[in-house]
Amino acid sequence: MSESVRPFVVGIIGGGQLARMMYAAAIRLGLRVRLLAEGPDVSAAQVVADVTVGDYTDPATVRAFAEGCDVITFDHEHVPTQILRELEAAGVAVRPGPDALVHAQDKAVMRERLTALGVPVPAWRVVANAGELRAFGDEHGWPVIAKTSRGGYDGKGVWKLDGVEVADEPFAGLGEGVQVVAEEFVDFERELSALVVRSPSGQAAAYPISESVQRDGVCVETTTPAPGLTEEQAVGAERLALGIAHDLGVVGVLAVELMQRRDGSVVVNELAMRPHNTGHWSIDGAVTSQFENHLRAVVDLPLGDPAARESWTVMGNVLGGSEPDLVSALLHCFARDRELRAELYGKEVRPGRKVGHVNAYGDDLEQVRRRARHAAGYLMGDPAERG
Ligand SMILES: Nc1ncnc2c1ncn2[C@@H]1O[C@H](COP(=O)(O)OP(=O)(O)O)[C@@H](O)[C@H]1O
Ligand SMILES: [Mg+2]
Structure with a gap:
């Protein structure tokens, strides 16, 4: 009595290494993957069988791609929320959904929301020009960090300004809808990452906290668990991330980038809603990798154990x-x-x-x-x- 079962299709938008590693996890789970890639030879397009090459900012392209997918998820957070809202309205499951994802797209929206939720963040303000930036610095002290609200990655779109040469640079060539956020320079002891996963039915899992080292804005190394973190600090950071995932309604991986001050307290730097560089350790070091747990969340399977297999x-x-x-x-x-x-x-x-x-x-x-x-x-x- 064999009835043919239609395969479950996960659409991944973005063809970078995160999609490639997600695909490896999808193979184990027997999931079909369709990829919307930026080019025929990008990292994930080299390995995924079903690839569409197209522009993820074009509504018609994304709509056509989503047809035949049971759920859509992401390699990056740059798909315009308007396109994702239209998909949802048409009945496509988008995970994470646009209302959550916008907090990983737009650093001003993220700062605003986290502040409203009472989550610790550096002092910050949206500034419209170099004069306002200077006023922020004079108020909060120099140096100041200036960031573009959208489109930055790996430190592109982040400036450390010392006041003397403030700086029209952050304001030059801002795209539509892009703002400049001024932030207190946090003289941090180190950077940490709290990585959690949340499924549509509300199940959640928290990975051990990682320490991450950035050079020129790019992650170069992580250590898990973060050495020297007290039990209380570790649990505190995990709870903080779980709380944000719950409050924002995240589905899939949420990475909360943290800066630990010299007094041991933490503030949130930024959020990512996809597998994250600071979670790559989990492929070999955890019972369930971040990629598998992201997919389990996206298709609403029970989440796997995020615990470390190894001491370090x-x-x-x-x-x-x-x-x-x-x-x-x-x-x-x-x-x-x-x-x-x-x-x-x-x-x-x-x-x-x-x-x-x-x-x-x-x-x-x-x-x-x-x-x-x-x-x-x-x-x-x-x-x-x-x-
Ligand atoms: N307010 C801040 N104080 C000190 N350093 C910061 C601050 N904000 C960001 N940084 C440093 O810049 C890096 C990149 O900033 P981030 O906002 O994460 O941008 P990106 O989107 O490029 O990852 C951070 O990992 C951190 O090292
Ligand atoms: Mg970052």
Whole structure:
């Protein structure tokens, strides 16, 4: 009595490495994936079987893509909310939905909402010109951080201004609907990431808190769990992120980027509503990876255990360096370290571009860190690791 069962189709918008790694998880779950990619050869388009190449800002393209998908999710947060609202009105499940997603798209909207919810954030204000920016700095002290409200990533669209050379720069060439947000410069001890997952039925899971290191606005390394965090601080950060996920109605992964002040307290930097670079450790270091849990949430399956399998997992990002042939360079890394895990994104090596990551894990944090740094450095062609 075999009745054919229609496959469940997840549409992923955006073809970067996050979509690629989501696809790996989708394969295990038996989900069909359709990809809306920016080009035929972007990271995820190289591996997904069902690819549409098109512009995710074009309503007709997105509408046509969504036809035949049971649910839509994302590799990035840049699909205009208006398009997503129309999809929802037409009965398409969009996860996370536009009302949540806007807080990951627009830093002014995010600051406003988190402030209203009583979530700790740096002092901030939307400023219309260099004069208002200067007034904010004179009030709150210099330096000041200025950010464009939309469109930035990896530190693009973030300026640290010392007051002397304030700075028409943030205001130059602002697109429509883009504002400048002035923020108190937080002289943080370190950056943390609280990663949680929430399903449509309201189930939620919190990963251990990670410490993340950014260089020039780009994540270079994470350590999980964050060393030296007290139980109270860890639980506090997890609860903060779970609360935000609940209050904003997030479905899927929510990454809350935190800055820890020197007194131990934290403020929220920004939100991401998709698998996040600070969660890549979970592929090898957690019982259930962020990619699988994101998909489980998106299709409303019970969430998997986010607990760490290992005492410590250190993730090292591989940023494009002087080594063009990453696959060949794995020979050295794997020969030297049998327990090392590496993931390459299929992207052409260009300076500073995220082209892969490595995970090292074990009981001795210093050793784990050395192994991750060596492998990531080697893959970047860093002379210090090439000896
Ligand atoms: N108010 C702030 N004080 C100090 N550093 C900040 C502040 N805001 C951002 N940063 C630094 O800049 C980095 C990038 O800022 P973020 O808002 O996360 O932009 P992006 O969208 O490019 O990730 C942060 O990870 C942090 O290192
Ligand atoms: Mg950020």
